[in-house]
Amino acid sequence: MSVQKDMNEPIYYGDPAATEGISVFAQDFDALFSYDGDDLGLSYTPASSAFCLWAPTAQEAMLVLYDSWQGEPVSVQPMTREVRGTWRISVAGELAGKFYTYRVRLGDRWNEAADPYAKAVGVNGDRAAILDLRATDPVRWTEDKPAFADPVDAVIYELHLRDLSVHPESGITHKGQFLGLAEAGTRGPGGIATGLDHIASLGVTHVQLLPVYDFATESVDETRLDEPHYNWGYDPKNYNVPEGSYATDPYGPAVRIRELKTLIQTLHDRGLRVIMDVVYNHVYDGYRVNFTKLVPGYYLRYKPDGTLSNGSGCGNDVATERVMTSRFIVDSVLYWAKEYHMDGFRFDLMGLMDIDTMQEIRRRLDEVDPSILTIGEGWIMETELAPEKQANQMNANALPGIGHFNDGFRDAVKGNIFREAEPGFIGGNLSTVPAVKTGITGGVVYGQESGQFADEPQQCVNYVECHDNHTMWDKIILSSQGYGDDRRRAMHRLASALVLTSQGIPFLHAGQEFMRTKFGVENSYKSPVEINRLDWERCLEHAADVEYMQRLIALRRSHPAFRLRSADEIREQLIFEKAPSGAIAYTLRGHAGGDAALHLYVLYHSGTGAASAVLPPLGDWQVIFGEELVTQLADGRLTVQGIGMVVLAVHPA
Secondary structure (H helix, E strand, O other), rough: OOOOOOOOOOOOOOOOOHHHHHHHOOOOOOHOOOOOOOOEEEEEEEOEEEEEEEOOOEEEEEEEEEEEOOOOOOEEOEEEEEEHHHHEEHHHHHHOOOOEEEEEEEEEEEEEEEEOOOOOEEEHHOOOEOOHHHHEEEEOOOOOOOOOOOOHHOOOEEHHHHHHHOOOOOOOOOOOOOOOOOOOOHHHHHHHHOOOHHHHHHHHEEEEEEOOOOOOOOOOOOOOOOOOOOOOOOOHHHHHHHHOOOOOOOOOOOEEEOOHHHHHHHHOOOOOEEEEEOOOOOOOOOOOOHHHOOOOOOOOOOOOOOOOOOOOOEEEEEOOOOOHHHHHHHHHHHOOOOOOOOOOEEEOHHHHHHHHHHHHHHHHHHHOOOOOOEEEOOOOOOOOOOHHOOOOHHHHHOOOEEEEHHHHHHHHHOOOOOOOOOOOOOOOOOHHHHHHHHHHOOEEEEEEEOOOOEEEEEEEEOOOOOOOOHHHHHHHHOOOOOOOOHHHHHHHHHHHHHHHOOOOOEEOOHHHHHHOOOOOOOOOOOOOOOHOOOOOHHHHHHHHHHHHHHHHHHHHOOOOOHHOHHHHHHHHHEEOOHHHHHEEEEEOOHHHHHHOOEEEEEEEEEOOOOOOOOOOOOOEEEEEEOHHEEEEOOOHHHHHHHHEEEEEEOOOO
């Protein structure tokens, strides 16, 4: 019997069509073999463990048990073929502490793989682990969550776990680990708060973690963590297991689970919700991933010539439209929501996924907790899926309750990310004003000439910086040759102000508050930690900018007018006013959103000189933000000097 045991050995792939006359590409394959039971994977008890594998094209299937993450098997037992492509076996006795894989015979070749439904794995994720999940719960593990009413109330802070703590001056003990973000009371240069205390002090509501599931060994080898290593983690290996390199002990299968739960509980206790960045649109290697080893050809998309579809640019696209693929994705999301108490999901390259799967995710999450956020990259991309089925911005009307990142607003504010020298509104490019306004109105149809993809503001995620592409500071440097740093700081502040006072869901990148730089590196997914880490010395240097961000977030959270719940409210209560050249002005009227101020007036000014605006005659206007820019406020006129945002209010009598 030829068995593929080396997980890095190229596996049997051949004709992904099939075995015993069964083709995964047959029109009726899903009708014949899709399985809707709730027992796929491992069902553990101390008395016995039941294993259920879906592998309809296999002629034989074996359960392989191991004593450790390496070494030879202690037993190889045949599984029994049952209904709709499933294979089963039940093993009596206590198996906790053991590891397992499946072997399947496809034609004359045997492939071996970890269970795709595995909830725990050994180091580097090549073997699934058997354990009692309840034994992984921290001492304090509650279902209590910070109060949260509506998606537009969110202020999202995107963070890579390793970035947070690896700087030598972070003051954090568990550098690069789950527990590093769970540490309280950490201090950095000049005694500034770092880590969790810093994030909590900003006033954000959600921490969005770059991938924390188990990702490919080729990116980070969990057995060599004493060597330099870094990766964002957008290369999924085991979808339902935390990444071992973030644990204090990657060799202990329970450790990574317990420590991630500890982190989530700590964040909840500090008033912070947690969003998980998930990557269901592609896998780390279309030929070596567990799915392909067990059911070749089923889980990925193919072009008519038989090659892999590659809209992701990562070598493959997952066939989310297939019944069992979609089922796996929905089950996976629900597992993270229930077992780990996740509060939201950010779908990487969501435009490659199908509408039906995303609708089902939203429907099922609503049954668990309607306050769980769902946002994603709804880019319009080339893939082997009919355009009308793709979960992208063009089809946002079919995706209620799911937010899309607003790249149009991003590029209008700071300049096109693919044309490095091109400035945006903050750099004086006034041709972008109409596009900026569409972000201000939450991406909804506002008038005959204004509107984007959103039916409701909850579908619009406004941002100017994220882990991808240049940081905003680096983009400003590239697009503002000859400018001084004072002007660049003002531009940077204005961009953040636009994000936090626009309708929709605001999104910030970790370090944006202190003008984070990656020293000009545009794609730092595997750059050294020295490029990616949060620089706490820079945070000290930019203490005034951090304080500015805190004030911006407080402004948004204290005024419901910046968080209107519906497109109708936005159209009724947000009115663009006549503004001087280089500026955008609008009012939020009619006690918008139940705000303590009857009317608000907002002016974004991108010019370096003075500008004067006539105020609508709604009462006695008072400055509530941006007073440092105001040179005159009298006789129904506002005069400002320099780049930035000013907010005025008329209080009710």
